Amino acid sequence: MIGGGIVGSAIAHRAAEAGLAVTLLERERIGSGATAISGGIVRSYHDDPLVASRAALGNARYRDLARAPGGDCGYRATGLLYFDAGAPLHAMRNAVRRLDPSGDLALEAIGADEGRRRFGAFRWDDVAGAVHEPYGGYVDPVRASRAFAHAALAHGAQVWEGTRALRIVVADGVVRAVETSFGTIAADAVIVAAGAWSAALLRDAGVDLPLRTRRVQAFIFALPAPDAIPCAFYDATTGVYGRPHAGGQYLIGFPVLEWDVDPDAVAPVDPDGLDALRDAVLRRLHHDPTREPRGGRCAFDAYEPAERGIAGATGIGGLFVATGWSGGGVKAAPAAADEILELLRACAPC
Numbered sequence: 119m120i121g122g123g124i125v126g127s128a129i130a131h132r133a134a135e136a137g138l139a140v141t142l143l144e145r146e147r148i149g150s151g152a153t154a155i156s157g158g159i160v161r162s163y164h165d166d167p168l169v170a171s172r173a174a175l176g177n178a179r180y181r182d183l184a185r186a187p188g189g190d191c192g193y194r195a196t197g198l199l200y201f202d203a204g205a206p207l208h209a210m211r212n213a214v215r216r217l218d219p220s221g222d223l224a225l226e227a228i229g230a231d232e233g234r235r236r237f238g239a240f241r242w243d244d245v246a247g248a249v250h251e252p253y254g255g256y257v258d259p260v261r262a263s264r265a266f267a268h269a270a271l272a273h274g275a276q277v278w279e280g281t282r283a284l285r286i287v288v289a290d291g292v293v294r295a296v297e298t299s300f301g302t303i304a305a306d307a308v309i310v311a312a313g314a315w316s317a318a319l320l321r322d323a324g325v326d327l328p329l330r331t332r333r334v335q336a337f338i339f340a341l342p343a344p345d346a347i348p349c350a351f352y353d354a355t356t357g358v359y360g361r362p363h364a365g366g367q368y369l370i371g372f373p374v375l376e377w378d379v380d381p382d383a384v385a386p387v388d389p390d391g392l393d394a395l396r397d398a399v400l401r402r403l404h405h406d407p408t409r410e411p412r413g414g415r416c417a418f419d420a421y422e423p424a425e426r427g428i429a430g431a432t433g434i435g436g437l438f439v440a441t442g443w444s445g446g447g448v449k450a451a452p453a454a455a456d457e458i459l460e461l462l463r464a465c466a467p468c
């Protein structure tokens with residue numbers, strides 16, 4: 119396993135639990151990369167069926183992990199509202215039935231009048247309603263990564279922090295080993311889950327995936343009262359998302375269209391981004407949290423054209439990839455782990 123962010127750690131856990139001999143290589147500490155500063159929002163309602171099913175599985179797994187001894191992942195079910203201006207209420211209701219046939223996720227489509235009564239902090243004028251996810255909320259992505267890595271260790275995995283994978287060794291179309299900063303490790307299978315660094319590693323191994331890096335930024339704000347904005351939200355009309363944050367604060371993120379950033383040279387949070395954020399936020403919230411900024415977080419993620427994330431084979435025997443999570447890798451990580459495990463089980467050279 120190359121990369122001990124949330125995705126690599128989740129895969130290492132699943133593979134070790136399934137009895138495979140796993141070595142997890144992380145050049146810094148477990149939970150670095152995008153994971154280190156991620157908003158960690160977990161929500162299940164998505165247009166894309168693959169993203170939705172991955173997210174639903176992720177939500178259930180984090181809930182289980184939070185209950186397991188030693189599995190502290192900082193999961194908080196704050197509840198989450200998904201707003202989509204174009205969607206009529208009956209379409210939301212149909213989507214809820216499709217995505218949550220057994221009711222495990224307790225998704226509910228609520229009309230704008232009910233929304234105003236129950237969630238008065240939000241503006242409902244431009245929507246027919248919203249989808250409410252009671253189990254939506256967030257995890258602490260660093261704690262979750264470390265919980266996965268600890269669970270992997272308990273199943274016999276090796277976790278090598280401070281170890282950089284330098285080169286994937288391929289011969290006769292099959293992966294053979296990984297050269298690391300602490301020597302060469304023979305491997306029947308190699309999984310690249312190195313986030314924004316994945317493209318370069320794969321290119322050196324002869325695999326060219328259409329991956330790009332993109333800046334991702336979120337701000338943190340003080341609230342006049344801890345429950346002034348009582349739940350998390352995602353606004354599909356603007357791409358703005360937010361969630362309660364520790365200390366009576368609130369985190370809000372906004373899409374930044376800055377592509378091909380160098381993951382080793384991340385710019386600090388750009389305070390100018392507050393102006394664009396304010397306009398979008400005030401379309402959904404009555405309260406203007408941007409009057410009291412308390413800093414923020416800025417990093418990058420690996421994006422792929424479909425913006426779903428790739429958990430798959432590469433064409434080289436035994437070489438797999440789990441990256442391109444396009445701003446949603448925390449919620450997708452447990453599903454990515456399941457998908458990679460299936461591929462490992464079916465892998466001839468492994």
Ligand SMILES: Cc1cc2nc3c(=O)[nH]c(=O)nc-3n(C[C@H](O)[C@H](O)[C@H](O)COP(=O)(O)OP(=O)(O)OC[C@H]3O[C@@H](n4cnc5c(N)ncnc54)[C@H](O)[C@@H]3O)c2cc1C
Binds near residue numbers: 158441443449
């Ligand atoms: C500000 C922000 C907010 C976000 N909010 C959300 C959200 O609310 N919900 C959500 O689901 N997602 C969110 N995301 C996206 C999510 O955080 C990422 O998709 C996810 O963390 C990616 O995880 P990863 O493990 O694929 O990559 P990363 O977390 O980037 O991990 C890659 C790891 O590989 C290691 N590595 C790299 N090269 C090597 C090498 N050669 N050898 C060994 N190790 C190596 C790195 O050190 C790093 O630890 C957000 C991202 C940001 C930046």
